[in-house]
Amino acid sequence: MAERTVEDRLRQEYFLLLPEARRVLGELETKVRHCLLPLSNRLNKYERLVVTSRVKDCESALEALRRRQEGATFDPERGESYTLTSLNDLAGVRVLAFPKGRLTEADATLRRHTLFSSWSPDPVPSDAGEEPLALKYHGNCEGSSKVRGELQIVPMLIGLFWQIEHSAIYKPSPELKGVSESLEMRQRTSDVLRALQAFEESFERLVQRDPLKKSRVLTSRASADVSPCLDAPSCGIRYFVGALRNSSARRGRNWHAIRSSPSPRILEPTIILSAP
Amino acid sequence: MPTTATKRQILEDAGYFYSFDRMIYINRDARKAFSVEFVDDHSEGELEARINEPAPPPGEWGFYFNSGPSEAVRRELSALLA
Numbered sequence: 001m002a003e004r005t006v007e008d009r010l011r012q013e014y015f016l017l018l019p020e021a022r023r024v025l026g027e028l029e030t031k032v033r034h035c036l037l038p039l040s041n042r043l044n045k046y047e048r049l050v051v052t053s054r055v056k057d058c059e060s061a062l063e064a065l066r067r068r069q070e071g072a073t074f075d076p077e078r079g080e081s082y083t084l085t086s087l088n089d090l091a092g093v094r095v096l097a098f099p100k101g102r103l104t105e106a107d108a109t110l111r112r113h114t115l116f117s118s119w120s121p122d123p124v125p126s127d128a129g130e131e132p133l134a135l136k137y138h139g140n141c142e143g144s145s146k147v148r149g150e151l152q153i154v155p156m157l158i159g160l161f162w163q164i165e166h167s168a169i170y171k172p173s174p175e176l177k178g179v180s181e182s183l184e185m186r187q188r189t190s191d192v193l194r195a196l197q198a199f200e201e202s203f204e205r206l207v208q209r210d211p212l213k214k215s216r217v218l219t220s221r222a223s224a225d226v227s228p229c230l231d232a233p234s235c236g237i238r239y240f241v242g243a244l245r246n247s248s249a250r251r252g253r254n255w256h257a258i259r260s261s262p263s264p265r266i267l268e269p270t271i272i273l274s275a276p
Numbered sequence: 277m278p279t280t281a282t283k284r285q286i287l288e289d290a291g292y293f294y295s296f297d298r299m300i301y302i303n304r305d306a307r308k309a310f311s312v313e314f315v316d317d318h319s320e321g322e323l324e325a326r327i328n329e330p331a332p333p334p335g336e337w338g339f340y341f342n343s344g345p346s347e348a349v350r351r352e353l354s355a356l357l358a
Contacts, residue, residue, distance in 0.1 A: 067299060070311045070313050070314075070341045070342060070343060070345065071298050071299070071300055071309075071311050071339070071341060071345055071349060071353055072297065072298045072299045072300075073298060073345070073349045073352055073353060075345075075346045075348050075349050076348050076352075077346060077347075077348045078346075127280070175296075175297060176296065178295075178296035178297055178298070178299045179296040181296075181299050181312050182294040182296065182299075182312075183280050183281075183283055183284040183287070183294075183312075183315065184284055184294070186280060187280055187281060187284070
């Protein structure tokens with residue numbers, strides 16, 4: 001019988017690890033969302049804090065491990081030494097933040113959490129050698145001692161560029177990932193990222209310097225206070241925050257009535273908090 | 277970034293092409309392969325010096341890696357590049 005290839009052994013390992021990776025992802029995403037909820041509710045209208053998550057798929061995981069070997073080739077004679085548990089990002093959560101000020105806040109908030117305070121920082125360096133392009137941490141969750149989780153905190157525009165690049169090119173063809181490591185593509189990518197950084201910095205600077213800012217920027221989610229919903233047993237919603245404090249929720253109307261309210265001030269936070 | 281651009285130019289001028297599957301720069305005539313890691317970690321001068329080294333014996337390939345590839349990896353890559 002033909003000997004199993006390194007790739008086949010790793011595919012088997014992947015499916016053995018998958019339940020743990022999913023547990024890690026569930027725990028990680030829940031904790032990140034929980035930590036960031038107060039900050040999310042303080043955002044100005046033009047600001048964004050988006051949490052996305054994924055378990056790396058099997059072929060992408062294999063490709064990532066293969067690309068880590070010099071010459072992107074597994075040595076069949078030391079096949080047993082390769083393991084997908086050496087990847088930091090089998091289970092990963094990405095926080096996209098805009099503008100940069102919110103990224104810094106999100107990072108500080110998450111780093112204060114017990115789980116993340118002990119994680120190893122692994123920032124994504126920029127080619128220009130200045131501040132990192134994005135912040136990255138990895139470590140273990142309660143869900144698994146084998147599968148590590150990765151937390152990325154990324155400027156929104158850079159994160160969206162990575163997302164587009166990934167879904168347009170690398171998701172359908174993971175084997176093309178090596179293209180991005182060529183000197184030529186690294187230079188092009190660096191150009192794009194620098195342009196996005198400059199765009200974001202200029203945008204933030206202009207917003208910060210606008211002398212009429214206070215009267216123009218909406219702050220409808222000014223408060224992050226949490227209040228219990230008076231109708232929790234019947235409507236299934238446990239908490240309201242912010243703008244809802246002064247709304248009819250405090251006077252005993254249930255969530256369903258509020259949801260149908262035409263007022264955006266009421267609608268927005270209601271939707272955010274309606275997750276059980 | 278200027279270093280990256282210079283190294284790219286050195287490799288291009290010497291007839292090297294990038295193989296994205298193995299992440300190596302290869303020149304079939306010279307039968308030499310440079311890993312991306314090697315290119316990153318060595319200066320332009322060193323890169324030029326290795327490019328100008330005599331070609332390996334006929335039928336063989338010269339692999340310029342940070343940590344020399346094992347026999348099995350050499351065999352696999354040589355078969356792929358032949």
